[in-house]
Amino acid sequence: MFTLKSIILSFCFSFFIYLDYFSFSNPIVETIVALFGFYILFRLNRRELFVSGFLIAILWFWWIGYSFVYYELSYLIPIVLIGIGIIYGILFYLGGLFNNLIYKVIYFFSLSFFEPFGFNWFKLELPFINSYFGTTKIDLAVILISTALLLYFQKRDKFKIAIVIYCISLILLSIFNKPTLNMKPSILKINIQNTQIAQEKKWDKKFRDEILEENFKNIKLSIDKNDEVIIFPETAFPIVLNHQANIKDMLLVYSYDITIVLGSLFEKGGLLYNSTYMFQDGKISVAHKVVLVPFGEAVPLPQKIRDIINDTFYNGAKDYETAKTPTTFSIKGVKFRNAICYEATTDKVYENLDTQYVIAISNNAWFTPSPQPVLQKLLMKYYSYKYNLYIYSVTNDT
Numbered sequence: 001m002f003t004l005k006s007i008i009l010s011f012c013f014s015f016f017i018y019l020d021y022f023s024f025s026n027p028i029v030e031t032i033v034a035l036f037g038f039y040i041l042f043r044l045n046r047r048e049l050f051v052s053g054f055l056i057a058i059l060w061f062w063w064i065g066y067s068f069v070y071y072e073l074s075y076l077i078p079i080v081l082i083g084i085g086i087i088y089g090i091l092f093y094l095g096g097l098f099n100n101l102i103y104k105v106i107y108f109f110s111l112s113f114f115e116p117f118g119f120n121w122f123k124l125e126l127p128f129i130n131s132y133f134g135t136t137k138i139d140l141a142v143i144l145i146s147t148a149l150l151l152y153f154q155k156r157d158k159f160k161i162a163i164v165i166y167c168i169s170l171i172l173l174s175i176f177n178k179p180t181l182n183m184k185p186s187i188l189k190i191n192i193q194n195t196q197i198a199q200e201k202k203w204d205k206k207f208r209d210e211i212l213e214e215n216f217k218n219i220k221l222s223i224d225k226n227d228e229v230i231i232f233p234e235t236a237f238p239i240v241l242n243h244q245a246n247i248k249d250m251l252l253v254y255s256y257d258i259t260i261v262l263g264s265l266f267e268k269g270g271l272l273y274n275s276t277y278m279f280q281d282g283k284i285s286v287a288h289k290v291v292l293v294p295f296g297e298a299v300p301l302p303q304k305i306r307d308i309i310n311d312t313f314y315n316g317a318k319d320y321e322t323a324k325t326p327t328t329f330s331i332k333g334v335k336f337r338n339a340i341c342y343e344a345t346t347d348k349v350y351e352n353l354d355t356q357y358v359i360a361i362s363n364n365a366w367f368t369p370s371p372q373p374v375l376q377k378l379l380m381k382y383y384s385y386k387y388n389l390y391i392y393s394v395t396n397d398t
Contacts, residue, residue, distance in 0.1 A: 005040055006048045010055035012037025016127050017060065020378060021371045031131035035170075038147045042104060046096030053092025054085040060122060063370030067296060070199055070366070087116055101148040109144055112137065117294045120346060121379060129378050132174045135385065142173050183356050183390035186334050191227040193218055195236060195396045199365040202238050202396075211238060215262075216250065223257045229331055233396040234263035234274070234341050234363040241277060242266050248284065255279035259331050263340065263361045271321040276338050276361060278329050287327030291343035292320055296366075328354055336392075345379040350387050362395045373397055 015033045019025065044052060061084055065077030091114065095107045112124040125140040133139050146169040153162035201207045215236060222230040241248065241264035251260055259280040266275040266286055273288040274297065292298035298319040326349045327338045335355035343349045344360035360380060364373040373395065380391050 003048050003051065005044055006051040006055060009037055009040045009044065009048075009052040010059055012040065013052075013056050013127055014059040016130055017371050017375055017378070020130070021374045025130050027130055027132050031128070031133065034127040034131055034133075035143070035147075037127065038143055039150070041095075041108065042101065042147055042151050044096065046093050049096040050089040050093035052089075054089035056092075057085045057088035057122070060375065063367045063372040066368075066370060066372075067366045088122065091116075101152055105141075105144045105148050109137075109141055112140055119294045121375065123379075123382065126378065126382060129381055133170075134173075134177050135382050136177065139173060139177055142169060142177075146170060183384075183388060185390060186336075186357055188332055188334055189226065189228045190392065191218075191222045191225070191230040192392060192394050193222070193230055193232050193236075194394060195233055196398050197365060197396055198398050199363075202235070202363075202365065208238060211236075212247065216254075219251075219254050219258065219260060223254065227258055229259045229261065231359055231361065231392060231394045232260075232262035233394050234361040235265065236262050236361075236396065237264040237277075240265045240267045240272075241275075242268070242286070251277075251279045252282050252284070256282055261329070261331075261359060261361075263363070273321050273323075274340055276327075276329075276340060276359070278331070280331065285327075285329060287329065287338040288323035289320065289340040289343060290323050290326050291346045291348050292322060293342045296342075298322075326351060329359070337389075339391075341376075344391070344393075345376060345383060347383075350383065350389070353387065353389075356387075356389050358389050358391045360391050360393045362393065364395050364397045368398045 012033050015037075016030050019030065041049075041052075058081060062081060064084065065080050068074055068076050068080070091111060095104060095111070098104050098107060108124065123135070125135040125137070128135050128139065128143075133143065146166050149169075150162045150166040153159070153165070197207075197211060202211070215232060218232075219230055237247070239247070251262075254260060259278065261276060261278050263274075263276055266273040266277075266288065274292075275289065276287045278285040278287075289297075329336045329338055334357065337350065337353060337355055337358045339349045339358055339360040341360075341362040344358070344362070350358075362373075362376065364376065367373070377393065380393055383389065384391050
């Protein structure tokens with residue numbers, strides 16, 4: 001069942017993630033591998049496409065099961081992985097129902113818009129993120145059409161014509177549609193305070209004082225270095241901060257010397273939010289998360305099914321609440337759009353942009369060691385190109 005062509009396709013579509021994971025990047029190699037992957041994509045039958053989709057999903061998302069360990073749901077990991085593999089296997093399988101190359105192009109182009117259960121981390125154009133091509137829908141369309149034309153003329157023994165058309169279209173694409181990021185960092189002196197706190201320690205009350213003490217130590221050091229802003233990761237303060245008056249007061253005092261941006265929880269009326277707090281000049285601003293992680297922070301299913309899942313697997317815990325619209329902070333006169341982890345890789349958080357700077361705070365310790373932080377970084381690069389943004393990414397990683 002695991003045919004060589006299926007394995008090759010899954011390798012080609014996943015190569016860019018693992019190359020970056022091992023701190024390598026080569027645009028020539030990544031361009032060739034990705035293009036070859038699309039060539040193979042059009043040559044597979046339904047069964048081979050199903051296997052390819054299954055393997056691609058595993059190679060991209062095998063880390064998803066890590067988070068279940070912290071909910072004492074380890075037994076669900078293989079079930080979740082197989083389920084994810086089957087979903088993407090079916091999506092690729094459906095592309096094999098069409099023998100007509102035009103229909104194949106339309107289907108796989110449409111697949112790039114599909115987000116099962118609101119999870120949008122699989123993007124068919126993403127293998128080109130470090131290549132000589134862009135990752136826009138135009139790039140994807142041209143590559144799909146060019147590949148289809150290559151196969152069309154090749155089947156008719158007009159290989160020279162096929163190669164000429166293919167090469168010309170790709171050369172023009174690389175020249176005229178390669179994205180460039182024109183944004184430069186803010187003129188503010190910003191301290192990106194990445195942390196390395198294991199997830200099993202983060203919410204353990206035994207380590208809470210230690211974590212908070214380290215955070216305040218870093219604030220003081222940042223003040224001593226004359227930084228203007230210090231940014232901590234998602235839930236860097238593992239408490240419901242708006243209920244901790246003494247800690248808020250300490251942060252407010254320091255905010256006269258430095259602007260402090262940090263992640264913590266916020267509770268009001270029994271509703272819990274994953275939030276970003278900004279302390280500046282003795283004042284507090286709070287931004288709540290807009291887009292929640294599917295099945296991590298919210299179950300994207302009808303209410304009755306959602307309640308059953310939460311009662312069965314999460315001890316009756318409720319989904320997090322969300323803000324209706326994204327928040328933009330003004331720091332020392334410079335605007336920054338707020339994004340918390342997963343939502344930094346969604347279009348919604350970039351709606352109605354009034355700035356070209358983004359603060360994206362994350363807690364990747366849920367999924368390490370794995371390629372998850374790398375995939376998130378590459379997706380942020382994708383959105384950085386798409387909206388011409390400079391993203392300050394701050395993470396807790398181990």
